[in-house]
Amino acid sequence: MRVLLVLSDASVDEELRNRCQSLLDAGHEVAVCHRLTDGNSLQETLDIQRKITGRLRYVLESSAESIPVFVVTGKDGDGVDDCAKAWGATDVYP
Secondary structure, three states, X not given: OEEXXXXXXXXXXXXXXXXXXXHHHOOOEEEEEEEOOOOOOHHHHHHHHXXXXXXXXXXHHHHHHHOOEEEEOOHHHHHHHHHHHHHOOOEEEO
């Protein structure tokens, strides 16, 4: 199963760590998608992606290297839907 976890903010907390780790332990592929709520510059988008990647590395250590991090825009989840389709997600978890 390929699971796309959708974030509403750029922080990575204990709950997300547990969700990622349990999915990885069960043999699933995991990606994280952060949905921007308003217009951001390219630099802000890259900073958000780097922040999430860094936090994943901090909380998951080497397991984080297998987790792609996407940052998308779009109203009503359009960007998330496109991301899920492009990555080939079988499930999308909010």
